Amino acid sequence: MTIPVVDLAEFLSGDETRKQQFVQDLGKAYEEVGFVAVKNHGVPDELIADLYKYVQQFFALPTDTKHRYEIPELAGQRGYTSFGRE
Structure with missing residues (x-):
């Protein structure tokens, strides 16, 4: 199993499409794996x-x-x- 990785910069980009994709990817990671790694978190x-x-x-x-x-x-x-x- 691989730990899913999401990029917070996508959520903060100001682009609604990228923001929604981030939210979908984050939700999928929690549903399927139960945890996620977040990069560019600051x-x-x-x-x-x-x-x-x-x-x-x-x-x-x-x-x-x-x-x-x-x-x-x-x-x-x-x-x-x-x-x-x-």
């Missing part, structure tokens, strides 16, 4: 690298610590979702 590489660093630090924490961030009433929509809950 998020700096340094910020992305920092995010990965913090995510790795969080998941390296003991399970008991991670469970403090689990919010059962939100059904995995926010916070930490432990294994076997999705």
Whole structure:
């Protein structure tokens, strides 16, 4: 399986046809695969690298610590979702 890639520049281009194609491609990716990679999003590489660093630090924490961030009433929509809950 290949991860679908969409280009946010298409959505922001000002061209209605390109914008609609982006929306269709994004929707198709979520329907068929469940996730998508977005290019030309404008998020700096340094910020992305920092995010990965913090995510790795969080998941390296003991399970008991991670469970403090689990919010059962939100059904995995926010916070930490432990294994076997999705």
